[in-house]
Amino acid sequence: MGSTEQQPPETLLSVAAKITEYAQQLTKELEAGKVTPVTLEADSPIKYESLPGNSFFIRQQLEDALKDMYILSQGPSESTFNYCHTAVPDIATLNVLNQFDFWNAVPLDGTATHEQVAKHTNLPVEVVQRTLDHAVTMRYFARPEPTSTSVKHTSRSAALAKDSGLKALVQMVLDETSPPMMLLPEALRQFAVGKTETSRSQKETAFRLCHSGGIWGNYDNTWEFIENDGEGEKRGWRQRNFIKFMAYIKDLFKTESIVLDAIDWKAAGEATVVDLGGSAGHDDISLAKAYPNLKIVVQDLPQVAPVFEKEFPADLKSRVSFRTHNLFDPQPISADIYILKWILHDWPDVESTAILKALVPALKPGARVVFIDYVGKNDPNEDASLPHSMRAFGTATDMRMMALFNAKERPISAWKDIFKQADERYEVSSVKADPLTFMCVLEATWRG
Numbered sequence: 109m110g111s112t113e114q115q116p117p118e119t120l121l122s123v124a125a126k127i128t129e130y131a132q133q134l135t136k137e138l139e140a141g142k143v144t145p146v147t148l149e150a151d152s153p154i155k156y157e158s159l160p161g162n163s164f165f166i167r168q169q170l171e172d173a174l175k176d177m178y179i180l181s182q183g184p185s186e187s188t189f190n191y192c193h194t195a196v197p198d199i200a201t202l203n204v205l206n207q208f209d210f211w212n213a214v215p216l217d218g219t220a221t222h223e224q225v226a227k228h229t230n231l232p233v234e235v236v237q238r239t240l241d242h243a244v245t246m247r248y249f250a251r252p253e254p255t256s257t258s259v260k261h262t263s264r265s266a267a268l269a270k271d272s273g274l275k276a277l278v279q280m281v282l283d284e285t286s287p288p289m290m291l292l293p294e295a296l297r298q299f300a301v302g303k304t305e306t307s308r309s310q311k312e313t314a315f316r317l318c319h320s321g322g323i324w325g326n327y328d329n330t331w332e333f334i335e336n337d338g339e340g341e342k343r344g345w346r347q348r349n350f351i352k353f354m355a356y357i358k359d360l361f362k363t364e365s366i367v368l369d370a371i372d373w374k375a376a377g378e379a380t381v382v383d384l385g386g387s388a389g390h391d392d393i394s395l396a397k398a399y400p401n402l403k404i405v406v407q408d409l410p411q412v413a414p415v416f417e418k419e420f421p422a423d424l425k426s427r428v429s430f431r432t433h434n435l436f437d438p439q440p441i442s443a444d445i446y447i448l449k450w451i452l453h454d455w456p457d458v459e460s461t462a463i464l465k466a467l468v469p470a471l472k473p474g475a476r477v478v479f480i481d482y483v484g485k486n487d488p489n490e491d492a493s494l495p496h497s498m499r500a501f502g503t504a505t506d507m508r509m510m511a512l513f514n515a516k517e518r519p520i521s522a523w524k525d526i527f528k529q530a531d532e533r534y535e536v537s538s539v540k541a542d543p544l545t546f547m548c549v550l551e552a553t554w555r556g
C-alpha cells in the first residue's frame with residue numbers, strides 16, 4: 109500500500125531540487141563504480157560502460173524529474189504545443205541523418221562543410237543545410253561558430269558514426285515502425301470505433317493500412333515487409349539491417365546471460381537445440397561456445413540465410429547450422445530443446461498458439477521449449493512503484509505492437525495461458541521473471 113499522506117504540488121524549485129539530488133546520487137554511484145563520465149563532446153565515450161549499484165534506477169528517476177521540469181517550466185499548454193511542433197520533425201530529421209549516413213560525412217576529429225556533407229550523402233546542399241540546422245538543435249552535430257557553414261561532431265552524432273548497431277536501431281525504429289504508427293488513429297477509426305473487443309486480425313492493423321499498396325508496398329506484416337522490400341540485390345536490405353539491430357539489442361540488454369542461465373544446459377548433455385526465429389544466430393554463438401556438446405540449428409526466414417553463412421563464426425559451424433523455416437509450418441526437426449526468444453510477443457494469441465502448435469509434429473515426450481520473452485506489463489502494483497520512464501519501455505512497445513500486429517504485451521500469466529491454449533500437453537514446469545529487466549524465462553515440457 110502506498111502512503112495516503114497528501115504530497116504538496118510540485119513546483120519549479122521542488123523539481124529542481126530533485127534533479128540536483130538525483131544528479132548527485134548518480135555521479136556518486138558512477139564514481140564508485142569507476143565508470144568514465146560521458147560528455148556532450150565528440151571524444152566522449154558513446155555510453156556508460158556499466159550502470160553500477162542503483163544507478164540505473166536513479167537515472168530513470170532523474171529522467172522523470174526532467175520531464176516534470178519540462179512541463180513546469182513551459183506550462184501545461186505550451187509544453188504540449190512545443191512537443192507537437194518538434195516531435196515529428198525531430199524524428200524525420202534523425203531518420204534523414206541516419207538513412208543518408210551524415211554520421212560518416214564528418215570526420216570525428218574535424219569539421220566538414222555543407223558541400224562536403226552533400227557530396228558524401230548525395231543530397232542537394234540546401235537539403236543538407238536545412239537538415240543540419242534542425243539537427244544541431246537536437247545536439248546531433250554542432251557548428252564550430254554560430255555562423256559556420258560547416259559542422260563538427262557532438263557525442264550523440266559521434267556515437268552513431270562509431271556504432272553501426274545503434275545506426276541499425278534508428279533505422280528499424282524510425283523508418284520501419286514509425287510510418288505505420290502514424291496511421292494508428294485511422295486504423296482505430298476503421299476497425300475499433302464502436303466495438304467492445306480489440307481487433308486481433310493482421311488485416312486490420314495500422315501496418316496494413318500503411319502497406320496496402322503505393323510506395324510502401326503490399327504486405328501483411330512487418331516480417332513480410334523487411335524480408336521482401338527492395339529490388340534485385342537490394343532485396344532483403346531491411347532484414348539485413350534487422351539482424352544487426354537484434355544483435356545490438358542483445359548487447360544493450362545484456363541478454364547473453366539470460367540465455368546461458370535459462371536452463372541447466374550442461375545437464376542437457378548431447379542435446380539437439382532448435383533456435384526458432386533465431387535471426388543470424390547471435391544468441392547461439394555464446395551458447396555453442398559454453399556448451400560444446402550442444403548441436404544447434406538456427407531457423408529463420410530466407411533472407412537471413414546468407415547473413416548466417418557469411419557472418420557466423422566458421423569454427424562453430426560444425427555444430428551450429430542454419431535452416432530456412434517458416435514458424436507456421438510443421439516443425440521438421442525432432443529436437444530435445446526449442447528456443448523461442450522474442451518471437452511470440454510480436455504476434456496475437458491466434459498466431460502465437462499456431463506457432464506452438466506447429467512444433468507438435470516434431471515433439472517427442474520430454475522435449476522442452478525454452479521461452480524467453482519480454483514482459484511488457486507487470487502486475488499493476490509492481491508497475492505503479494516504477495518510474496514513469498521505466499514503465500514507458502513496456503507501454504511504448506505495447507503501442508507499437510498494437511499498430512504493427514494487433515498484438516499486445518502480456519503479463520506472465522498470459523504467457524502460461526498461450527501454452528495451455530496451444531496444447532494441454534505442454535506442461536509449464538518453471539517461470540522466472542525479473543520486473544527490472546522486463547524479461548521472463550519459461551520452460552515448458554512436452555508430455556505427449
Ligand SMILES: C[S@@+](CC[C@H](N)C(=O)[O-])C[C@H]1O[C@@H](n2cnc3c(N)ncnc32)[C@H](O)[C@@H]1O
Nearest residue numbers: 331354385386387408409433434435436449450
Ligand atoms: C524479434 S526477432 C527475434 C530474433 C532472436 N530470436 C532474438 O531473440 O534476438 C524475430 C525473428 O523472427 C523472425 N520471423 C518472423 N516471422 C517469421 C516466420 N514466419 N518464420 C520464421 N521466422 C520468422 C524474424 O526474421 C526475426 O529474426
